[in-house]
Protein backbone atom coordinates (compact mmCIF):
# COMPACT_ATOMS: atom_id res chain seq x y z
CA UNK A 1 0.00 0.00 0.00
CA UNK A 2 1.35 3.36 -1.07
CA UNK A 3 3.14 5.30 1.66
CA UNK A 4 2.83 2.60 4.34
CA UNK A 5 5.70 0.65 5.75
CA UNK A 6 5.11 -2.37 7.97
CA UNK A 7 6.18 -2.45 11.58
CA UNK A 8 8.39 -5.53 11.63
CA UNK A 9 8.74 -5.55 15.42
CA UNK A 10 5.10 -6.28 16.30
CA UNK A 11 4.69 -9.72 17.84
CA UNK A 12 1.91 -12.22 17.25
CA UNK A 13 1.10 -15.51 18.94
CA UNK A 14 1.74 -18.10 16.23
CA UNK A 15 0.43 -21.64 16.58
CA UNK A 16 1.99 -23.28 13.55
CA UNK A 17 3.34 -22.82 10.04
CA UNK A 18 2.29 -25.23 7.32
CA UNK A 19 4.59 -25.16 4.27
CA UNK A 20 3.58 -26.45 0.83
CA UNK A 21 -0.12 -26.24 1.64
CA UNK A 22 -2.47 -26.72 -1.29
CA UNK A 23 -5.92 -26.12 0.25
CA UNK A 24 -5.69 -22.57 1.51
CA UNK A 25 -5.84 -20.57 -1.71
CA UNK A 26 -4.26 -20.81 -5.18
CA UNK A 27 -0.93 -22.52 -5.87
CA UNK A 28 1.56 -23.71 -3.28
CA UNK A 29 1.17 -21.77 -0.08
CA UNK A 30 2.70 -21.27 3.31
CA UNK A 31 -0.09 -21.06 5.85
CA UNK A 32 0.53 -19.28 9.13
CA UNK A 33 -1.89 -20.28 11.90
CA UNK A 34 -2.45 -17.79 14.70
CA UNK A 35 -3.71 -18.51 18.23
CA UNK A 36 -7.05 -17.25 19.46
CA UNK A 37 -10.57 -17.47 18.06
CA UNK A 38 -13.75 -15.75 19.30
CA UNK A 39 -15.93 -18.64 18.07
CA UNK A 40 -16.38 -22.06 19.66
CA UNK A 41 -17.63 -24.24 16.81
CA UNK A 42 -18.58 -27.68 18.08
CA UNK A 43 -16.96 -29.25 14.97
CA UNK A 44 -13.70 -27.24 15.20
CA UNK A 45 -10.87 -29.30 13.70
CA UNK A 46 -8.13 -27.19 15.30
CA UNK A 47 -9.23 -26.78 18.92
CA UNK A 48 -5.62 -26.07 19.90
CA UNK A 49 -5.91 -22.76 17.99
CA UNK A 50 -8.88 -21.46 19.99
CA UNK A 51 -7.27 -20.26 23.21
CA UNK A 52 -5.58 -16.86 22.92
CA UNK A 53 -2.67 -17.94 25.10
CA UNK A 54 0.19 -20.45 24.87
CA UNK A 55 -0.76 -24.04 25.76
CA UNK A 56 1.12 -27.28 26.31
CA UNK A 57 0.04 -29.73 23.61
CA UNK A 58 0.53 -33.38 24.49
CA UNK A 59 0.20 -36.22 21.97
CA UNK A 60 0.62 -39.30 24.09
CA UNK A 61 0.67 -41.62 21.06
CA UNK A 62 4.08 -40.09 20.30
CA UNK A 63 5.45 -40.70 23.78
CA UNK A 64 8.15 -43.38 23.86
CA UNK A 65 8.21 -43.45 27.66
CA UNK A 66 11.80 -42.25 27.96
CA UNK A 67 10.94 -40.85 31.39
CA UNK A 68 12.87 -37.60 30.96
CA UNK A 69 10.04 -35.07 31.21
CA UNK A 70 8.92 -35.80 34.80
CA UNK A 71 12.48 -35.08 35.92
CA UNK A 72 12.52 -31.66 34.26
CA UNK A 73 9.12 -30.37 35.38
CA UNK A 74 9.50 -27.84 38.19
CA UNK A 75 5.77 -28.09 39.00
CA UNK A 76 5.66 -31.92 39.19
CA UNK A 77 2.92 -31.81 36.57
CA UNK A 78 4.30 -34.85 34.73
CA UNK A 79 4.63 -38.42 35.93
CA UNK A 80 4.93 -41.81 34.28
CA UNK A 81 1.82 -43.97 34.19
CA UNK A 82 -0.40 -46.12 31.99
CA UNK A 83 -2.77 -45.27 29.16
CA UNK A 84 -4.50 -48.59 28.58
CA UNK A 85 -1.60 -50.98 28.00
CA UNK A 86 0.90 -48.24 27.09
CA UNK A 87 3.46 -46.83 29.49
CA UNK A 88 3.45 -43.08 28.87
CA UNK A 89 3.92 -39.70 30.50
CA UNK A 90 0.81 -38.46 32.31
CA UNK A 91 0.14 -34.71 32.42
CA UNK A 92 -1.65 -32.85 35.22
CA UNK A 93 -2.84 -29.76 33.33
CA UNK A 94 -3.96 -27.98 36.48
CA UNK A 95 -0.38 -27.97 37.75
CA UNK A 96 1.27 -27.02 34.43
CA UNK A 97 2.44 -23.41 34.07
CA UNK A 98 3.42 -23.85 30.37
CA UNK A 99 7.07 -23.09 31.14
CA UNK A 100 8.19 -25.27 28.22
CA UNK A 101 11.04 -27.06 30.02
CA UNK A 102 9.65 -30.54 29.25
CA UNK A 103 9.46 -29.70 25.53
CA UNK A 104 13.24 -29.31 25.41
CA UNK A 105 13.84 -32.92 26.47
CA UNK A 106 11.02 -34.58 24.51
CA UNK A 107 12.75 -35.77 21.36
CA UNK A 108 9.76 -37.66 19.85
CA UNK A 109 7.84 -34.36 19.89
CA UNK A 110 5.03 -35.63 22.11
CA UNK A 111 5.15 -32.36 24.07
CA UNK A 112 4.97 -29.00 22.27
CA UNK A 113 4.06 -25.45 23.09
CA UNK A 114 1.17 -24.19 20.97
CA UNK A 115 1.54 -20.41 20.67
CA UNK A 116 4.99 -18.89 20.25
CA UNK A 117 5.46 -15.10 20.30
CA UNK A 118 6.91 -14.26 16.88
CA UNK A 119 7.64 -10.88 15.34
CA UNK A 120 6.41 -9.82 11.92
CA UNK A 121 10.05 -9.67 10.82
CA UNK A 122 10.75 -13.26 11.91
CA UNK A 123 7.58 -14.52 10.26
CA UNK A 124 8.28 -12.74 6.99
CA UNK A 125 11.82 -14.13 6.95
CA UNK A 126 10.39 -17.65 7.36
CA UNK A 127 7.84 -17.36 4.57
CA UNK A 128 10.25 -15.61 2.19
CA UNK A 129 12.28 -18.82 2.07
CA UNK A 130 9.34 -20.34 0.14
CA UNK A 131 9.09 -17.52 -2.39
CA UNK A 132 10.48 -19.64 -5.29
CA UNK A 133 7.57 -22.07 -4.82
CA UNK A 134 5.06 -19.21 -4.73
CA UNK A 135 6.41 -17.81 -7.98
CA UNK A 136 6.47 -21.15 -9.83
CA UNK A 137 2.95 -22.17 -8.69
CA UNK A 138 1.06 -18.90 -8.44
CA UNK A 139 0.86 -19.41 -4.70
CA UNK A 140 1.63 -17.25 -1.69
CA UNK A 141 0.96 -16.84 1.97
CA UNK A 142 -2.29 -17.59 3.83
CA UNK A 143 -2.94 -16.21 7.28
CA UNK A 144 -5.31 -18.45 9.20
CA UNK A 145 -6.26 -19.26 12.76
CA UNK A 146 -7.73 -19.17 15.11
CA UNK A 147 -8.87 -15.81 13.84
CA UNK A 148 -6.33 -13.37 12.34
CA UNK A 149 -8.56 -10.44 13.33
CA UNK A 150 -7.96 -11.33 17.00
CA UNK A 151 -4.39 -10.08 16.45
CA UNK A 152 -5.13 -7.21 14.07
CA UNK A 153 -1.85 -5.32 14.27
CA UNK A 154 0.32 -8.38 13.75
CA UNK A 155 -1.94 -9.60 10.92
CA UNK A 156 -2.05 -6.23 9.15
CA UNK A 157 1.69 -5.67 9.28
CA UNK A 158 2.53 -9.24 8.30
CA UNK A 159 0.22 -9.19 5.28
CA UNK A 160 1.42 -5.73 4.28
CA UNK A 161 5.07 -6.82 4.49
CA UNK A 162 4.31 -9.87 2.33
CA UNK A 163 2.44 -7.78 -0.26
CA UNK A 164 5.34 -5.33 -0.43
CA UNK A 165 7.61 -8.26 -1.28
CA UNK A 166 5.34 -9.27 -4.14
CA UNK A 167 3.90 -12.27 -2.26
CA UNK A 168 0.21 -13.05 -2.87
CA UNK A 169 -1.70 -12.82 0.41
CA UNK A 170 -4.83 -14.66 1.52
CA UNK A 171 -6.57 -14.46 4.88
CA UNK A 172 -8.95 -17.07 6.24
CA UNK A 173 -11.45 -15.49 8.61
CA UNK A 174 -14.54 -16.22 10.64
CA UNK A 175 -15.66 -12.68 9.80
CA UNK A 176 -16.38 -12.07 13.46
CA UNK A 177 -14.61 -8.80 14.25
CA UNK A 178 -15.43 -5.11 14.21
CA UNK A 179 -16.14 -3.99 10.66
CA UNK A 180 -13.29 -1.40 10.70
CA UNK A 181 -10.87 -4.18 11.69
CA UNK A 182 -12.09 -6.41 8.86
CA UNK A 183 -11.80 -3.55 6.36
CA UNK A 184 -8.23 -2.75 7.44
CA UNK A 185 -7.16 -6.39 7.13
CA UNK A 186 -8.97 -6.85 3.83
CA UNK A 187 -6.98 -3.93 2.43
CA UNK A 188 -3.80 -6.04 2.61
CA UNK A 189 -5.32 -9.41 1.62
CA UNK A 190 -5.44 -10.27 -2.09
CA UNK A 191 -7.97 -13.00 -1.30
CA UNK A 192 -10.38 -13.48 1.59
CA UNK A 193 -11.43 -17.01 2.54
CA UNK A 194 -14.55 -16.12 4.49
CA UNK A 195 -16.25 -18.79 6.61
CA UNK A 196 -20.05 -18.93 6.66
CA UNK A 197 -21.52 -21.56 8.91
CA UNK A 198 -25.24 -21.04 9.42
CA UNK A 199 -27.75 -18.46 8.21
CA UNK A 200 -29.96 -18.74 11.29
CA UNK A 201 -28.40 -16.62 14.04
CA UNK A 202 -29.86 -18.63 16.94
CA UNK A 203 -28.44 -21.84 15.45
CA UNK A 204 -25.13 -20.05 14.84
CA UNK A 205 -25.09 -19.07 18.51
CA UNK A 206 -25.87 -22.63 19.55
CA UNK A 207 -23.22 -24.34 17.42
CA UNK A 208 -20.53 -21.67 16.98
CA UNK A 209 -20.86 -19.76 20.24
CA UNK A 210 -21.69 -16.33 18.79
CA UNK A 211 -24.57 -14.84 16.76
CA UNK A 212 -23.95 -14.17 13.05
CA UNK A 213 -25.34 -10.67 12.33
CA UNK A 214 -21.89 -9.06 12.50
CA UNK A 215 -20.45 -11.76 10.22
CA UNK A 216 -23.14 -11.17 7.60
CA UNK A 217 -22.71 -7.38 7.83
CA UNK A 218 -18.97 -7.78 7.30
CA UNK A 219 -19.43 -10.11 4.35
CA UNK A 220 -21.76 -7.65 2.63
CA UNK A 221 -19.46 -4.71 3.39
CA UNK A 222 -16.33 -6.43 2.08
CA UNK A 223 -18.11 -7.67 -1.03
CA UNK A 224 -19.44 -4.16 -1.73
CA UNK A 225 -15.86 -2.87 -1.55
CA UNK A 226 -14.89 -5.25 -4.36
CA UNK A 227 -12.58 -7.60 -2.48
CA UNK A 228 -11.83 -11.00 -3.93
CA UNK A 229 -13.79 -13.35 -1.64
CA UNK A 230 -14.42 -17.06 -1.56
CA UNK A 231 -17.01 -18.05 1.04
CA UNK A 232 -16.25 -21.36 2.72
CA UNK A 233 -18.94 -23.52 4.27
CA UNK A 234 -17.84 -26.36 6.55
CA UNK A 235 -20.64 -28.86 5.91
CA UNK A 236 -21.46 -30.59 9.18
CA UNK A 237 -23.86 -33.56 9.03
CA UNK A 238 -27.13 -32.83 10.79
CA UNK A 239 -26.16 -29.25 11.65
CA UNK A 240 -25.92 -27.18 8.45
CA UNK A 241 -25.75 -29.58 5.48
CA UNK A 242 -29.39 -30.11 4.54
CA UNK A 243 -30.43 -29.06 1.05
CA UNK A 244 -32.64 -26.31 2.52
CA UNK A 245 -29.83 -24.95 4.67
CA UNK A 246 -27.34 -24.88 1.79
CA UNK A 247 -30.00 -23.21 -0.37
CA UNK A 248 -30.38 -20.45 2.25
CA UNK A 249 -26.63 -20.10 2.64
CA UNK A 250 -25.98 -19.92 -1.10
CA UNK A 251 -28.73 -17.30 -1.55
CA UNK A 252 -27.27 -15.19 1.23
CA UNK A 253 -23.81 -15.43 -0.33
CA UNK A 254 -25.06 -14.59 -3.83
CA UNK A 255 -27.18 -11.70 -2.52
CA UNK A 256 -24.13 -10.26 -0.78
CA UNK A 257 -22.40 -9.98 -4.15
CA UNK A 258 -19.87 -12.79 -3.62
CA UNK A 259 -19.40 -15.05 -6.67
CA UNK A 260 -17.53 -18.04 -5.28
CA UNK A 261 -18.30 -20.65 -2.65
CA UNK A 262 -16.44 -23.72 -1.40
CA UNK A 263 -18.32 -26.56 0.29
CA UNK A 264 -16.04 -28.36 2.70
CA UNK A 265 -17.12 -31.96 3.43
CA UNK A 266 -17.10 -32.94 7.10
CA UNK A 267 -13.71 -34.02 8.34
CA UNK A 268 -14.36 -37.24 10.25
CA UNK A 269 -10.89 -37.00 11.84
CA UNK A 270 -11.81 -33.63 13.35
CA UNK A 271 -11.83 -34.98 16.90
CA UNK A 272 -8.22 -36.18 16.87
CA UNK A 273 -6.66 -33.04 18.30
CA UNK A 274 -8.94 -32.59 21.30
CA UNK A 275 -6.80 -34.96 23.35
CA UNK A 276 -3.80 -32.68 22.73
CA UNK A 277 -5.37 -30.03 24.96
CA UNK A 278 -7.23 -32.38 27.30
CA UNK A 279 -10.72 -31.39 26.07
CA UNK A 280 -13.47 -33.84 25.09
CA UNK A 281 -14.80 -33.84 21.51
CA UNK A 282 -18.57 -33.78 21.71
CA UNK A 283 -19.45 -34.22 18.05
CA UNK A 284 -18.49 -37.86 17.48
CA UNK A 285 -20.39 -40.45 15.46
CA UNK A 286 -20.71 -38.48 12.21
CA UNK A 287 -19.32 -39.52 8.87
CA UNK A 288 -18.12 -37.57 5.86
CA UNK A 289 -20.83 -36.90 3.27
CA UNK A 290 -20.94 -39.10 0.15
CA UNK A 291 -19.56 -37.52 -3.03
CA UNK A 292 -22.98 -37.78 -4.65
CA UNK A 293 -24.55 -35.78 -1.83
CA UNK A 294 -21.89 -33.06 -2.07
CA UNK A 295 -22.65 -32.89 -5.81
CA UNK A 296 -26.33 -32.26 -4.98
CA UNK A 297 -25.33 -29.43 -2.62
CA UNK A 298 -22.98 -28.01 -5.26
CA UNK A 299 -25.88 -28.03 -7.75
CA UNK A 300 -27.97 -25.96 -5.32
CA UNK A 301 -25.17 -23.37 -5.09
CA UNK A 302 -24.87 -23.26 -8.89
CA UNK A 303 -28.59 -22.61 -9.12
CA UNK A 304 -28.01 -19.57 -6.89
CA UNK A 305 -25.53 -18.33 -9.50
CA UNK A 306 -22.34 -19.22 -7.62
CA UNK A 307 -19.13 -20.75 -8.86
CA UNK A 308 -18.71 -23.84 -6.66
CA UNK A 309 -15.76 -25.81 -5.42
CA UNK A 310 -16.02 -28.93 -3.26
CA UNK A 311 -13.21 -29.02 -0.74
CA UNK A 312 -10.69 -26.37 0.24
Ligand code: SF4
Nearest residue numbers: 073096097099100102
Ligand atom coordinates in the same frame (compact mmCIF):
# COMPACT_ATOMS: atom_id res chain seq x y z
S1 SF4 B 1 5.37 -26.98 30.43
FE1 SF4 B 1 6.59 -26.74 32.33
S2 SF4 B 1 5.09 -26.89 33.99
FE2 SF4 B 1 4.09 -27.70 32.14
S3 SF4 B 1 4.45 -29.89 32.23
FE3 SF4 B 1 6.10 -29.00 30.97
S4 SF4 B 1 7.78 -28.64 32.42
FE4 SF4 B 1 5.92 -28.94 33.63
Ligand code: SF4
Nearest residue numbers: 063064066067069106
Ligand atom coordinates in the same frame (compact mmCIF):
# COMPACT_ATOMS: atom_id res chain seq x y z
S1 SF4 C 1 9.97 -36.70 27.28
FE1 SF4 C 1 8.41 -37.09 25.73
S2 SF4 C 1 8.79 -39.21 25.09
FE2 SF4 C 1 9.85 -38.91 27.06
S3 SF4 C 1 8.33 -39.61 28.58
FE3 SF4 C 1 8.09 -37.38 28.34
S4 SF4 C 1 6.43 -37.20 26.79
FE4 SF4 C 1 7.21 -39.28 26.69
